[in-house]
Amino acid sequence: KKQLKYGAQYKGKREDAAMQKWRSNRFGQFIHWGLYAIPGGEWKGKTYPYAAEFLKSSAHISNATWDSLSYKFNPVKFDPKAWAKMAKNMGVKYMTITTKHHEGFSLWPSKYSEFNVANTPYKKDIIGALVKAYNSEGIDVNFYYSVLDWHHPDWRYDIQSKEDSIAFSRYLNFAQNQLRELAENYPTVKGFWFDGTWDKSIKKNGWWTLKIEKMLKEIRPGVVVNSRLRADDFGSRHFDSNGDMMGDYESGYERRLPSPTDTQVIHRDWEACMTIPENQWGYHKKWDISYTKTPFELIEMLAQTTSLGGNFLLNFGPQADGMIRTEEQQIAETIGNWMKINHPAIYNGGYAKGWQRQDWGYFTQNEKDKKLYAIVFNIPISGILKIQTPEGVSIGKASLLENTNSKITIKEIAKRQINLYLPKQSFPAPFVIVLDTANENKNNYIDAKT
Numbered sequence: 001k002k003q004l005k006y007g008a009q010y011k012g013k014r015e016d017a018a019m020q021k022w023r024s025n026r027f028g029q030f031i032h033w034g035l036y037a038i039p040g041g042e043w044k045g046k047t048y049p050y051a052a053e054f055l056k057s058s059a060h061i062s063n064a065t066w067d068s069l070s071y072k073f074n075p076v077k078f079d080p081k082a083w084a085k086m087a088k089n090m091g092v093k094y095m096t097i098t099t100k101h102h103e104g105f106s107l108w109p110s111k112y113s114e115f116n117v118a119n120t121p122y123k124k125d126i127i128g129a130l131v132k133a134y135n136s137e138g139i140d141v142n143f144y145y146s147v148l149d150w151h152h153p154d155w156r157y158d159i160q161s162k163e164d165s166i167a168f169s170r171y172l173n174f175a176q177n178q179l180r181e182l183a184e185n186y187p188t189v190k191g192f193w194f195d196g197t198w199d200k201s202i203k204k205n206g207w208w209t210l211k212i213e214k215m216l217k218e219i220r221p222g223v224v225v226n227s228r229l230r231a232d233d234f235g236s237r238h239f240d241s242n243g244d245m246m247g248d249y250e251s252g253y254e255r256r257l258p259s260p261t262d263t264q265v266i267h268r269d270w271e272a273c274m275t276i277p278e279n280q281w282g283y284h285k286k287w288d289i290s291y292t293k294t295p296f297e298l299i300e301m302l303a304q305t306t307s308l309g310g311n312f313l314l315n316f317g318p319q320a321d322g323m324i325r326t327e328e329q330q331i332a333e334t335i336g337n338w339m340k341i342n343h344p345a346i347y348n349g350g351y352a353k354g355w356q357r358q359d360w361g362y363f364t365q366n367e368k369d370k371k372l373y374a375i376v377f378n379i380p381i382s383g384i385l386k387i388q389t390p391e392g393v394s395i396g397k398a399s400l401l402e403n404t405n406s407k408i409t410i411k412e413i414a415k416r417q418i419n420l421y422l423p424k425q426s427f428p429a430p431f432v433i434v435l436d437t438a439n440e441n442k443n444n445y446i447d448a449k450t
């Protein structure tokens with residue numbers, strides 16, 4: 001074990017109320033909105049297939065040209081209440097908004113940088129409006145903040161000279177001031193989602209990342225900070241040089257999930273963030289330039305994430321005019337219709353210890369009602385769901401969540417082996433079965449002799 005000054009500050013999961021709320025939320029909406037929504041992946045008549053929020057680099061656009069987009073930022077159709085209503089209907093319990101992405105443009109009237117929404121035709125405080133609208137829908141708000149900043153003259157990718165270190169310390173103070181401003185001016189903020197911390201300049205300044213974590217937790221006790229902020233004494237990120245996770249949850253799952261049998265992740269809090277297209281976080285004019293995931297695929301990701309004790313953060317990239325594109329609206333509505341019936345398997349849901357993962361879907365254990373839920377995506381031709389029960393646990397009753405009078409036949413076919421006979425009906429969408437479990441040690445079976 002190395003002696004670390006800037007490593008993990010505690011081990012195991014936080015069990016305070018704020019973290020328990022963060023964990024119980026399970027399903028969140030990511031929003032990537034900034035100047036990049038204006039060109040939307042196109043520049044001088046050419047469409048770029050890369051991430052729209054990276055257009056500045058993929059189209060080799062100068063800082064001056066890119067920054068002048070701020071004079072065109074005027075989302076006249078922006079209606080934060082409508083966004084919050086859509087999110088509420090989709091069934092998210094939290095939202096994470098880009099306060100400043102890599103482009104360096106701040107969506108709030110920051111005192112520390114002119115390059116912000118106050119100096120655009122739009123003028124108004126977008127962060128403040130979103131916090132107000134989402135909180136009044138009962139949705140928690142977290143702030144995404146990119147430490148990497150293409151605009152700020154003092155940003156450095158590496159520290160290779162005295163000048164670099166003098167400039168970069170100015171940058172770190174600037175970023176600290178912006179983060180303090182966000183934590184102080186928006187007191188209901190529940191978490192900070194740091195990004196853009198992979199460069200050598202940050203790895204060489206792990207001390208700063210701990211200082212930021214401590215500052216935010218001092219200003220906003222209970223606030224939740226992701227592992228992606230953190231680098232330790234030796235530049236190790238997310239996990240310190242002793243292998244201990246830094247920050248309050250692991251945020252390395254970006255556009256990927258742990259495998260359904262990777263039960264390592266259940267020992268810590270974690271979150272997967274996901275795009276609907278293959279790799280567009282910001283708005284791209286050509287939505288179908290890559291594959292876009294269907295609602296059922298996204299619902300399965302949410303179920304898989306919940307079954308492994310993680311949070312699922314689904315991304316939306318609003319248009320420059322402030323509207324959410326129709327394709328995203330439709331996906332939000334379909335997911336919302338599913339959540340209206342099946343949310344007991346998701347909210348407060350988590351890993352169902354001892355319940356073997358099956359091909360037909362996922363188990364989640366609800367820590368509030370203590371019920372066990374089976375979320376079914378793949379119906380076997382036999383119509384029989386095979387279930388392996390943990391030692392000393394049997395299934396008393398099974399019924400469809402959407403129709404609890406529908407008694408489902410179950411039969412114990414061997415020790416800890418249950419057959420669950422699906423009702424003869426069509427299942428046009430993924431569905432949930434509620435399982436009432438009972439402890440029991442009746443043992444009618446003889447173990448096989450090997």
Ligand SMILES: COc1ccc([C@H]2[C@H](O)[C@H](O)[C@H](C)N2C)cc1
Nearest residue numbers: 032051053101195196254273281
């Ligand atoms: C170089 O590969 C990257 C770099 C940054 C990202 C950024 C995206 O713009 C988005 O903000 C995502 C959460 N973040 C990791 C994604 C892939």
